[in-house]
Amino acid sequence: MKKLALAVALATAGVSNLSIAQESTDGPAYESWVGGFAQYYNADSEKPEPVGGLEDGRGFGAEVGFRFDPSWAIRFELSRVLIDKDDNNRSALADDGTMLGADMMYFLEDDVAYLFGGVREQSLTDSYRMASLGVGKHWNTSENWRVITEAATYYDFGQGYNEFSLKLGLAYVFGASSAPRSQPDTDGDGVYDAVDRCPDTAPGATVDATGCNIDLDGDGVINSLDQCPRTPAGVEVDARGCEFKDADGDGVVDANDECPDTPSTDQVDDKGCTLYAEEEIFVELDILFANNSSVIEDHETEMVKEFVEFMREYPNTNAVIEGHTSAVGTTEYNQMLSEKRAQAALKMLVEEYGIDPSRLSAIGYGETRLKFTENTAEAHRLNRRIEAKVEATIQEKVTR
Structure with a gap:
């Protein structure tokens, strides 16, 4: 017990001296702590000689x-x-005593854990001197309180015993609330020298995570996105930080332009190609007939020519020719007359203008679709007719 008391006194004195040194230094103050703990202790089953028989144990300190x-x-x-004691060893005896230790501790980056190694003086029935080695962590619960978790192994210098323990404790921290890691930053840009790829950055410059100017070539595109990081000063660049070249002036850089000769008047898509919009176009044919007649008197009117030209320009189009009559006469006669008028127009388009007959059809409606219902000569004249309409969908350029 005298040895233990002396050791504790020396430890206390050592910490006190270190605390005094800490308070007198001009540098940052680092933390000290005191704590209590409980532990699980596993003794070597060969211990003590000659009978052995020790097993699991517990402790506090x-x-x-x-x-x-x-x-x-x-x-x-x-x-x-x-x-x-081991219950299977009848000659074994339980044992208890004290253990005094001292360790050096190394804290890993950001205090994720610490490693330690040191010595232990264990006093049971006999005394044992052991080396200690282990790993642990201080868990912050508040500014001044930490939970201690630890695992350690022990090796006896004299008889080669191997033992281990697990510790759970609570510590009160005083002094500095944390032990900050100071890492050098020579150019003062906020990035430690260890990861600073540009250690001579000018003071006040905005830097990226590697410590380099966030836009080294000054083209307005940050380094992480700049595919051309050495663009000469004053050169216009695209979103990639590369020189902006647009030979056809459509606003799409040559590197991405799939239609490099687009007229400057055209609106283009993101590939540099002309944009088109669909438009519906049509032309109508309207021919009047004399009373009780199915003869087309003029085969070369502007309306006929326009209709024929449209069908030639758009060969995928078709037309239905509709024949009509006035309300004068019987229904049966008017039906027959309307069909003859529709057939007359179809025959003209096929025989005189060469329109493929498969693109045309004729139908008569008689007097069922009067355009004018008045019982006048003018209304009757305008109802004696054929009508046809042909439609097409075209792609029109979208201009600027």
């Missing part, structure tokens, strides 16, 4: 630590261990 560097800390702990 206290620790004090000081972090004197962003990565390094020193820790001292004192614990009480209670180790059970």
